[in-house]
Amino acid sequence: MEQQFIDYIKDRFGFTKEDFGGLVFIADEKRVYVTTEEVALEENLPGKTHSYGIVAGRIQRDGRTIKPTTNFLQVFGSRAKKNVFDVNDEEKELFIRGTCIETDSELEKGYVIVRWRNHILGCGFLKDGILQSQIPQSRIMKV
Amino acid sequence: MGAKLHSMPEIPGKMKERFEAIFGRDYDKFEECCRNDYKKSFRVNTLKISVEDALELLKGNGIITKRIPWTKNGFFTDVKSVGNSFENFMGYIYIQGPASMLPAMVLDPNPGETVLDMCASPGSKTTQIAAMMKNKGVLVANESDYKRIKLLRFNNDKNGVLNSVITNLDGRDFAKSKLRFDKILLDAPCTGEGIVMREWEVIKRWNMKLVIKMCRLQKDLIASAISCLKPGGTLVYSTCTLSPEENEEVIDHALKIGGIELEDIELKGIKTRKGLTSWDRYTYNERVSKCVRVWPQDNGTEGFFVAKLKKV
Numbered sequence: 454m455e456q457q458f459i460d461y462i463k464d465r466f467g468f469t470k471e472d473f474g475g476l477v478f479i480a481d482e483k484r485v486y487v488t489t490e491e492v493a494l495e496e497n498l499p500g501k502t503h504s505y506g507i508v509a510g511r512i513q514r515d516g517r518t519i520k521p522t523t524n525f526l527q528v529f530g531s532r533a534k535k536n537v538f539d540v541n542d543e544e545k546e547l548f549i550r551g552t553c554i555e556t557d558s559e560l561e562k563g564y565v566i567v568r569w570r571n572h573i574l575g576c577g578f579l580k581d582g583i584l585q586s587q588i589p590q591s592r593i594m595k596v
Numbered sequence: 597m598g599a600k601l602h603s604m605p606e607i608p609g610k611m612k613e614r615f616e617a618i619f620g621r622d623y624d625k626f627e628e629c630c631r632n633d634y635k636k637s638f639r640v641n642t643l644k645i646s647v648e649d650a651l652e653l654l655k656g657n658g659i660i661t662k663r664i665p666w667t668k669n670g671f672f673t674d675v676k677s678v679g680n681s682f683e684n685f686m687g688y689i690y691i692q693g694p695a696s697m698l699p700a701m702v703l704d705p706n707p708g709e710t711v712l713d714m715c716a717s718p719g720s721k722t723t724q725i726a727a728m729m730k731n732k733g734v735l736v737a738n739e740s741d742y743k744r745i746k747l748l749r750f751n752n753d754k755n756g757v758l759n760s761v762i763t764n765l766d767g768r769d770f771a772k773s774k775l776r777f778d779k780i781l782l783d784a785p786c787t788g789e790g791i792v793m794r795e796w797e798v799i800k801r802w803n804m805k806l807v808i809k810m811c812r813l814q815k816d817l818i819a820s821a822i823s824c825l826k827p828g829g830t831l832v833y834s835t836c837t838l839s840p841e842e843n844e845e846v847i848d849h850a851l852k853i854g855g856i857e858l859e860d861i862e863l864k865g866i867k868t869r870k871g872l873t874s875w876d877r878y879t880y881n882e883r884v885s886k887c888v889r890v891w892p893q894d895n896g897t898e899g900f901f902v903a904k905l906k907k908v
């Protein structure tokens with residue numbers, strides 16, 4: 454799953470190997486984590502390891518699609534070369550509150566990195582002229 | 597702290613009696629301070645933004661800040677809704693009590709070190725330590741309560757903590773671990789007397805049996821922490837409680853175990869008190885006076901206790 458996720462984000466967002474220098478992706482049944490090589494190579498970690506670094510992607514129910522997380526994109530999204538969706542001040546307020554935005558954007562259908570000025574707000578999903586905020590309920594700004 | 601009074605429930609008799617014995621003439625000031633409204637505070641998360649950029653952004657959004665004198669990255673604000681700000685959404689700031697920032701500062705973790713946060717959830721100090729380590733080195737964030745790991749996960753994710761592994765062990769079992777640490781933070785489970793003004797639940801839960809139960813657990817946890825420190829390694833023990841049984845007595849116990857030394861703690865910009873060397877019928881090792889007590893009424897913060905130990 455790790456490699457599948459890496460291939461996907463490289464293809465979708467134009468990330469390169471260098472963007473993740475010194476980092477390692479590790480998957481379990483539900484998630485793909487990104488952590489440092491030092492952590493991944495530590496041999497003496499105690500048992501009952503729960504998880505690593507930050508959750509970079511969530512494996513969807515179909516078992517194939519991996520959705521990049523808002524948290525991952527907030528850290529690495531500024532290095533992306535494509536499928537970045539710029540929002541204006543008004544749209545930003547809607548997006549961070551989890552609201553859909555109508556758009557005539559020509560970006561490809563699928564996950565996009567949503568950016569306001571130089572701030573990466575998180576993950577969106579673009580389909581049929583609608584940008585759906587993918588920010589989890591626990592993470593959105595309360596109204 | 598502002599002057600607005602809020603209606604905290606009565607402090608129960610036994611608890612009050614003990615606070616009076618700890619604070620002496622200062623007790624009234626303590627109670628008054630508990631009833632005063634407190635200022636919100638946060639720490640800039642330097643893993644995601646520089647302090648300068650965060651302050652500029654906050655200012656632009658009408659959030660006026662004042663640096664917490666004893667910190668580099670901590671700030672007070674009168675804006676109560678700072679928790680629902682854009683900056684908090686972005687993980688640029690972390691809402692954290694002004695005294696709660698002290699233990700990690702005393703630990704002073706550096707990039708490249710191997711560090712254990714033994715009782716980590718919800719991760720205020722894990723995220724602070726990771727920022728101090730600049731995401732380099734190995735940070736083991738442990739939490740024994742599986743249900744509380746979700747919160748720790750949430751905060752590590754939101755704050756961009758890459759150099760950490762979350763483990764789900766009883767801190768007492770770390771003694772068996774092969775991994776040895778340069779630095780350990782033991783921010784121990786406690787009765788929380790130093791945060792009564794924020795969490796009235798503390799009053800409802802409190803009784804002497806709980807103090808004794810916590811004391812036993814804390815002694816076992818500190819013994820475990822000492823055993824997995826590298827020679828020359830540093831252990832910081834902290835609580836947000838005021839009971840000597842949960843503080844000085846635990847450090848006295850650690851000194852009896854041996855192989856460790858208490859270190860002086862130097863903090864600038866905050867009024868602190870020395871660790872108590874006697875309490876009730878007990879006298880503790882004189883060296884426990886090197887520990888630091890932070891009393892709410894002295895600085896308008898939560899109450900805290902911090903001790904710094906070095907493995908010899």
Ligand SMILES: C[S@@+](CC[C@H](N)C(=O)[O-])C[C@H]1O[C@@H](n2cnc3c(N)ncnc32)[C@H](O)[C@@H]1O
Nearest residue numbers: 715716717718719720721740741766767783785
């Ligand atoms: C004071 S809180 C820690 C706060 C945390 N360090 C922070 O700054 O956000 C103590 C934590 O220790 C956990 N705990 C309780 N008993 C424990 C044990 N035996 N081993 C490890 N953790 C324990 C509790 O579930 C609780 O989350």
